[in-house]
Amino acid sequence: MELEEMQTLWADLSQKIEKQDKIQKELLMEITKQKFKKKLDGIRLPEMIGSVVCYIYAMYLLSKFPELDLWYNQVFAMITILILTLLPLASLSALKGMRNVKIEEDAPAQMLEKFAKSKIRFLNVQRYGMIFGGLILVTILPPISEIQGNTDLISKPLFWAIYLPAGVLSMFFFSKWALGKYKKVIASSEQLLSEL
Amino acid sequence: MSKEEEFIHLIQENQGLIYKITLIYSKEKDEQDDLYQEIVYQTWKSFDQFKKASKPSTWIYRVGMNTAITHLNKSKKKPLMVSMDQTLFNYSEPLDSEKDEKIQWLYAQIRKLNLLDRGIMFLFLEGKNYEEIAQITGITTSNVGTRMSRIKQKLKSEASPKPTKVWN
Numbered sequence: 001m002e003l004e005e006m007q008t009l010w011a012d013l014s015q016k017i018e019k020q021d022k023i024q025k026e027l028l029m030e031i032t033k034q035k036f037k038k039k040l041d042g043i044r045l046p047e048m049i050g051s052v053v054c055y056i057y058a059m060y061l062l063s064k065f066p067e068l069d070l071w072y073n074q075v076f077a078m079i080t081i082l083i084l085t086l087l088p089l090a091s092l093s094a095l096k097g098m099r100n101v102k103i104e105e106d107a108p109a110q111m112l113e114k115f116a117k118s119k120i121r122f123l124n125v126q127r128y129g130m131i132f133g134g135l136i137l138v139t140i141l142p143p144i145s146e147i148q149g150n151t152d153l154i155s156k157p158l159f160w161a162i163y164l165p166a167g168v169l170s171m172f173f174f175s176k177w178a179l180g181k182y183k184k185v186i187a188s189s190e191q192l193l194s195e196l
Numbered sequence: 197m198s199k200e201e202e203f204i205h206l207i208q209e210n211q212g213l214i215y216k217i218t219l220i221y222s223k224e225k226d227e228q229d230d231l232y233q234e235i236v237y238q239t240w241k242s243f244d245q246f247k248k249a250s251k252p253s254t255w256i257y258r259v260g261m262n263t264a265i266t267h268l269n270k271s272k273k274k275p276l277m278v279s280m281d282q283t284l285f286n287y288s289e290p291l292d293s294e295k296d297e298k299i300q301w302l303y304a305q306i307r308k309l310n311l312l313d314r315g316i317m318f319l320f321l322e323g324k325n326y327e328e329i330a331q332i333t334g335i336t337t338s339n340v341g342t343r344m345s346r347i348k349q350k351l352k353s354e355a356s357p358k359p360t361k362v363w364n
Contacts, residue, residue: 003320003348009298010321017212105245107334108261108315115266 051088057140058084064147077143083132091129094122130175137167203243207236210256213322220306220318221264231267238263257332261315268311305351316343 058081065081068074097118106114141163145154153159207214214235218228239246239259246255306317312333319329326344330337 003351006302006351007321007323009295009302011323012295013299014212014216014322017215106262107258107332108265109312109334111262111334112265112312 051092054084054088061143064143067147068143070142070146073143073146076139080136080139080143083136083139087129087132090125091122094118094125098122127179130171130178134168134171134175137171138164199243203240206243206246206252206256207239210253213256214260216322217260217264217318219303220314221268221311223303223307231264234267235260235263254328254332257319261318261333265311265315305354308354309347309350313343313347316340317347320344 061077061081061084065074065077068077098115142154145151214232215228217235218231222228222231239256242259246252306314309317312335315333316329319332324332326337326340329340333340335343
């Protein structure tokens with residue numbers, strides 16, 4: 001089929017579509033409102049809840065910081081506070097980058113590039129998030145135990161012998177599963193870029 | 197005219213265009229309906245920008261194509277919330293079978309192209325010239341020309357639709 005024939009065919013189709021009845025006003029607004037609600041619930045809420053939980057923990061540790069006498073617990077607490085503060089910030093900012101792709105302003109070629117880049121950035125943040133999440137597994141326990149005056153548990157080698165392998169193993173399997181998913185998305189984003 | 201009324205008017209005027217974008221960017225009816233809703237939503241969300249835009253048609257093409265591209269990139273298909281059956285957009289009016297077959301073949305060929313080329317081919321079929329296509333897609337006119345000749349070659353290398361057997 002030649003391009004000219006395709007154009008004629010397309011023009012026929014366009015004519016037929018134009019003849020269709022107009023979409024009803026009520027339905028149009030219903031679609032728009034429901035989409036709007038869905039977006040708000042689906043994206044912002046879980047991210048915000050996660051960040052609030054992180055900040056509550058960070059504030060708790062910060063408020064109890066003067067009660068820590070042991071130097072290594074102070075270091076652990078500082079590391080935990082830093083991760084709990086910076087990780088949600090990085091994640092929210094990367095998500096904002098993805099959501100801020102200007103569908104109404106950018107031309108498709110530029111938008112395609114920006115979207116793929118911001119997606120890669122978001123997924124990288126998630127990847128680092130999992131690594132730091134694993135680090136928190138270790139750093140959060142000693143200061144919390146000292147604050148609660150219950151150092152017996154963490155001073156037992158048996159506890160660490162069970163907790164560490166179990167924690168690291170579950171983190172490893174979870175990360176492997178999640179990274180597999182992320183890698184697929186990164187690959188598709190990179191393919192988008194290369195297709196340009 | 198209120199903002200809501202202006203928006204409804206804009207969508208009603210351009211619903212055919214939006215529908216055609218959904219046809220070239222998705223294959224399944226459910227996906228097309230979902231994409232249609234997404235384009236309407238994105239248009240509403242950025243409606244204030246539209247008022248500043250110099251050329252409404254360019255803007256609608258951009259929003260539609262950009263939404264289709266980002267929508268296709270989302271990994272999971274979400275369930276529909278509003279049934280689109282009521283829109284009378286079922287395109288149930290029968291075309292003659294040969295024409296229908298050719299149109300289906302045409303969609304299939306366009307969907308084989310990458311996301312940007314799909315948009316370029318769509319704009320070409322819409323009767324836009326290379327300058328207009330370049331302005332809408334954000335690439336240079338010469339790049340449009342190069343891409344169009346590649347698309348032509350690709351389409352030529354594909355077989356034309358096979359004629360259906362007619363039983364007497």
